[in-house]
Structure formats: structure tokens, C-alpha cells
Amino acid sequence: MTKEQKAHVIQDAVEHIQRSTGIYVLSFSGLTVEKADELRGEFFKIGVDYKVTKNTLLKRAFEQVGGYDDIYPYLVGQSGVVYSYDDPIEPARVLKKFLKDNENMLTVKVCMIDSEVFDGTRLNDLAMLPTREELIAGIIGCIAAPASGIVGAINGVITGIVNVIDAIEKQQQDQAA
Numbered sequence: 638m639t640k641e642q643k644a645h646v647i648q649d650a651v652e653h654i655q656r657s658t659g660i661y662v663l664s665f666s667g668l669t670v671e672k673a674d675e676l677r678g679e680f681f682k683i684g685v686d687y688k689v690t691k692n693t694l695l696k697r698a699f700e701q702v703g704g705y706d707d708i709y710p711y712l713v714g715q716s717g718v719v720y721s722y723d724d725p726i727e728p729a730r731v732l733k734k735f736l737k738d739n740e741n742m743l744t745v746k747v748c749m750i751d752s753e754v755f756d757g758t759r760l761n762d763l764a765m766l767p768t769r770e771e772l773i774a775g776i777i778g779c780i781a782a783p784a785s786g787i788v789g790a791i792n793g794v795i796t797g798i799v800n801v802i803d804a805i806e807k808q809q810q811d812q813a814a
Contacts, residue, residue: 643694650690650698650718654705659725660749661732662708662757663717665689667742676735676743683727686720707754711747725750729763736760 638646654660665673680687690698692712699705719728732745745757755763767775 646690646694647698647701650688650695651701653686653688653718653720654698654702656722657720657725658723658751659719659721659728660708661719661721661728662711662746662748663719663732663743664714664746665717665743666715669742672739672742676731679731679735680719680728683731684723685728687717688720689715689717692716704752705749708747708749711757716746717743724769726763726766726768729760729766733760733764 668676677687692714695716695718696709696712699708719732721728729748736743736745745760747757748755748760748763750763
């Protein structure tokens with residue numbers, strides 16, 4: 638690989654790192670070509686990139702971006718990198734499912750979610766986190782709950798007033814008769 642090619646690979650990795658909200662570094666030593674293509678297809682469906690990059694070039698890219706010192710010890714052996722741009726947790730779900738169906742084909746070395754580094758053994762914990770949409774729905778539900786309670790209370794008061802007025806009217810009719 639020429640210096641220009643290496644510089645291009647490093648620059649490409651820097652761009653991916655800067656755009657990413659989630660980064661997963663994988664060891665793929667047991668992965669067959671067929672299964673690698675299957676995994677790439679799953680990643681493509683959710684809009685994430687999967688790249689195989691030499692560790693030395695990947696380390697240089699992380700150094701250029703800065704703030705990734707905790708990830709360096711994991712850059713040994715073969716490394717494939719998953720870059721997630723929108724939902725940083727979705728690749729964890731894909732990897733969990735893939736590992737369940739294809740044991741011992743790859744391992745997750747390290748995960749980095751919004752500048753927090755997690756050992757690859759925490760993949761299951763990450764995969765169980767709610768999606769962004771689920772979190773938003775929960776927040777909206779929490780905000781809407783007090784409002785619906787107020788509406789219910791107002792309706793209860795109005796219903797009570799209407800019942801009192803009806804009772805008074807019925808009582809007056811009974812007295813007039």
C-alpha cells in the first residue's frame with residue numbers, strides 16, 4: 638500500500654469517525670466471506686457502514702480526531718469497524734442477532750457510543766436499550782399524562798356541576814307538583 642493510499646484510508650476513517658454517533662470494533666477471524674456479505678447486507682439495511690481497516694491506520698485516524706485514547710488497547714488482530722450515524726444502538730441489535738445465529742464467527746472488541754467506551758462484552762446490555770423512537774414516545778407520554786389528567790379532572794367537575802343542576806331542577810319540579 639502506497640503512502641497516498643494509506644493517507645486516503647486514514648482520511649476516509651477520520652470522516653467516518655467524525656460523523657459517527659456509534660462505533661463498534663469487531664474481530665472477524667472466524668467470519669466466512671458468505672457470512673461477511675450477509676452481515677454487510679444487514680448493516681446496509683439500517684444505514685451503517687462496515688469497513689475493514691488496518692489497526693495502525695485506524696489508530697492514526699482516531700489520533701487525528703482526538704479523544705479516543707481508551708479505544709487503542711482494542712486495536713489488535715483483525716479489525717472491522719462499524720460506523721453508525723443516526724441510531725448508535727441499532728448496530729448492537731444487528732450484531733446480537735448475528736452472533737446468536739452465527740456463534741464464534743466474530744467478536745465485538747469494543748463499542749463507543751457518544752464518546753463513552755464499552756467493552757465488547759456489554760453488547761447485550763447495549764442491544765437491550767430502547768430505540769430513539771421509543772425514548773421519544775416515552776417522553777411524549779410523560780408530558781401528555783398530566784395534561785390528560787387535568788382534562789379528566791375538568792370533565793369530572795363539569796359532570797358534577799351538571800348532575801347538581803339536574804338534581805336541583807328535579808327537586809324544584811317535585812316541589813311544584
